[in-house]
Amino acid sequence: MSLLTVQGARASSYRFSPRMRHHLQLWLLLMPFLAGALLLIGLPALITFGLAFTRYDALGTPVWVGLENFAAIIRREVFWIAVRNSLLFAAIAAPLQVTGALLLALLLHPERRGVHLYRSSIYLTTVIPDVAFALIWLWLLNPLYGPINALLGWFGAPQPAWLIESGTALPALALMAATRVGEGMLLLIAARQALPVVYFDAAMLDGAGRWQSFRHITWPLLAPWLLLLLVRDVVVGAHSAFTPVYIMTGGGPGYATTLLPFLIYEEAFSHLRIGQAAAMMAVMFGVIGLLVGFVFQRTRGWGYGDDV
16 A cells, blocks of 8 residues: 555545534435425425415416415314324323333333333334224224223223213324334433443442432433423324324314324315314424423533443
């Protein structure tokens, strides 16, 4: 190898610092996801935002109407019912989902015999298709021969008609969504295993028990991850609830389970009011954007990190 070749290799190795090379590798890994998100999410969202200012029924040419669609949906009672139901659904499902993922992660993060089988079994709830998952829960919640009511009857507890009564239909759907904890569990297992072991060793030497270690070490260090999961479950939960609502309740009884994604679908494809549906979608995107921006601003600098 010539001297010039060796000098050129050394120059290229010193061109980027280890931190810069690390960030470059991260961006290269993210590129396929970012390209897919731009093509499958960003571009349709941009088109939807444009349609929100038009009167369009998928049959004729879109007609510009300005803010007329936004004024129309604000005056509609069903829109506010869907907003209320969506907020209530998120308030029930997201905290339960994060709590379940945290408890399972704390239980299954130690490496021991059979733990990978347990993790895989729980993760199955995440990879089961939405339609199949909804059909399974439709059987579980059946008021006549469903196993949940059979178990409640065995203990002498009330046996509600889960999806038929307006007071229990939405909580039942939220409970179903809260059982899909596989993805969050794996994320929290990785976060828990990445915590510095020296903290726990020092706490053990000081006489701290499991609860003290969790309260003063695990919980503060996992707080950014938990908040990330909570925001993700709030954002994704309402969207993923469309399939169960469509298959299991159809938005009923009454409007008890009418969530915003289902209402948007009904407006666009059942009533062909695509302009108003796009306006509802734009409002939902705006609220989600404000929520994500607020959380990002409040949590900047959280956590810990080591220089690469």
